[in-house]
Amino acid sequence: MGSDMELPVALLQSLEGVPGFHRETFEAVHRSGEQVTSVRVNPAKAALLAAGIESYTISLPISGKIPWTENGYYLKERPFFTFDPLLHAGAYYVQEASSMFVEQAMRQTLDLNQKLRVLDGCAAPGGKSTHLQSLISSDSLLVSNEVIKTRASILEENLVKWGGTNVIVTNNDPSDFTSLPNFFDVMLIDAPCSGSGLFRREPEAIAEWSPHAVQLCSQRQQRILADYYPALAEGGTLIYSTCSYSREEDEQIIDWLMQTFDLESLPLQLEDDWGIVEVQSPGSKGYGYRFFPDQLRGEGFFLAAFRKKDGDAFHYRTSRKPKLQKASKTETAAVMPWLREDAGVHLWKQQEQILAFPALLEQELQVVADNLYLRHAGITVGKLAGTQLVPDHSLAMSTLLAPATVAVSLKKEDALQYLRKEQVILTDAPTGWALVKYEDLPLGWVKILPNRVNNYYPSNWRILKSGSN
Numbered sequence: 001m002g003s004d005m006e007l008p009v010a011l012l013q014s015l016e017g018v019p020g021f022h023r024e025t026f027e028a029v030h031r032s033g034e035q036v037t038s039v040r041v042n043p044a045k046a047a048l049l050a051a052g053i054e055s056y057t058i059s060l061p062i063s064g065k066i067p068w069t070e071n072g073y074y075l076k077e078r079p080f081f082t083f084d085p086l087l088h089a090g091a092y093y094v095q096e097a098s099s100m101f102v103e104q105a106m107r108q109t110l111d112l113n114q115k116l117r118v119l120d121g122c123a124a125p126g127g128k129s130t131h132l133q134s135l136i137s138s139d140s141l142l143v144s145n146e147v148i149k150t151r152a153s154i155l156e157e158n159l160v161k162w163g164g165t166n167v168i169v170t171n172n173d174p175s176d177f178t179s180l181p182n183f184f185d186v187m188l189i190d191a192p193c194s195g196s197g198l199f200r201r202e203p204e205a206i207a208e209w210s211p212h213a214v215q216l217c218s219q220r221q222q223r224i225l226a227d228y229y230p231a232l233a234e235g236g237t238l239i240y241s242t243c244s245y246s247r248e249e250d251e252q253i254i255d256w257l258m259q260t261f262d263l264e265s266l267p268l269q270l271e272d273d274w275g276i277v278e279v280q281s282p283g284s285k286g287y288g289y290r291f292f293p294d295q296l297r298g299e300g301f302f303l304a305a306f307r308k309k310d311g312d313a314f315h316y317r318t319s320r321k322p323k324l325q326k327a328s329k330t331e332t333a334a335v336m337p338w339l340r341e342d343a344g345v346h347l348w349k350q351q352e353q354i355l356a357f358p359a360l361l362e363q364e365l366q367v368v369a370d371n372l373y374l375r376h377a378g379i380t381v382g383k384l385a386g387t388q389l390v391p392d393h394s395l396a397m398s399t400l401l402a403p404a405t406v407a408v409s410l411k412k413e414d415a416l417q418y419l420r421k422e423q424v425i426l427t428d429a430p431t432g433w434a435l436v437k438y439e440d441l442p443l444g445w446v447k448i449l450p451n452r453v454n455n456y457y458p459s460n461w462r463i464l465k466s467g468s469n
């Protein structure tokens, strides 16, 4: 399949001299129209499937592994993901392969068994946040921040489906993080950029590109980095990435960072057959890693990692008026039977909702709640109506549920009907709350009444498209 894709001449000219840039093959791969589709499997959910990763082949045409990541797979073709109930169950995330290289930056610069406080500063729609959540330990914290409100709600949806208990979604301006000096051990800034790396996949974005847009993006990247930087602790890791090929947004940002702050550039080990190009910035000789679609199976991407040498450790200050309160004894008693005995969480009250958060991260939760706008924290367990819990969708997506929770398994057609928030018919099921499952994975809640079944799938997440494949 070919296309008439014309890349901007000014872009091609600006890339002359960039190591690894070969104009002919670069243009050819864009003209070819070839599409690479890949997914990253959620290890926490794969563990719930009786056949483990093998179960994924039911719905996904897996063709091979992505070499720089443990749970990433290439697909032979792009299926209609919307009609795969496993996607809605958070079993995998559809993500471009090159961006999964973030895993190498994490594994090679950090001890991932340690308790870490991680910030994803430009997080929506959540590709890298879901990845970070799978990489860190269960006593580590991930704060996923997205400044744009509508995008923060997509981020929340994807993270709720992913099901991690140790995640907080915030909707703040980067400058708000100055109230958390030295708090984070790791900071990922996957900055908004001019987007040239995605031209093969999204040719319509070509029209938006201009040398002026590259300049504006470069300035914005500096502002975002400068705003977030004080929240990184001494010795912390900063990972910076873009999906732009332009030196102004890549090498020049490395130079700017190293000239402005006290940072050490961290080289990463590459395998020869990965096809990734290592570069060094012209001024400070900081390392960067660039991905060209004519040299590997993935889109354009750039990443650089640093260690912060200045700053300090974080000092806790307890707030006199904490924003979150612990759940009462009665509330706790109503909720506990729904949770696994070894859930290891504390219960908190956020307005009407009760939420569960890892007990080992109590202090961190309070600090974040006192300083930022919490869009979602941990697992929303539900609301109490008297002493009865109305369970939340977030609880169904979590790994906290008691093994004895009543569950009904659905075939694909019925699962899709449920995900459209239509009537589902369940015979022989006991009345009361029940989980609906597909291939061992929960899809959400129903309430079974003597004469009908109420579908509790979140209205705004329901499948709107008709069809089934």
Ligand code: SAM
Pocket (backbone or CB within 6 Å): 099, 121, 122, 123, 124, 125, 126, 127, 128, 129, 146, 147, 148, 151, 174, 190, 191, 192, 193, 220, 224
């Ligand atoms: N990391 C995401 C992922 O892997 O799914 C993609 C992030 S995207 C490249 C950049 C994000 O930065 C967008 O969600 C955008 O809304 C956000 N953004 C835009 N302007 C921003 C700003 N001034 N400060 C912080 N974030 C911004």
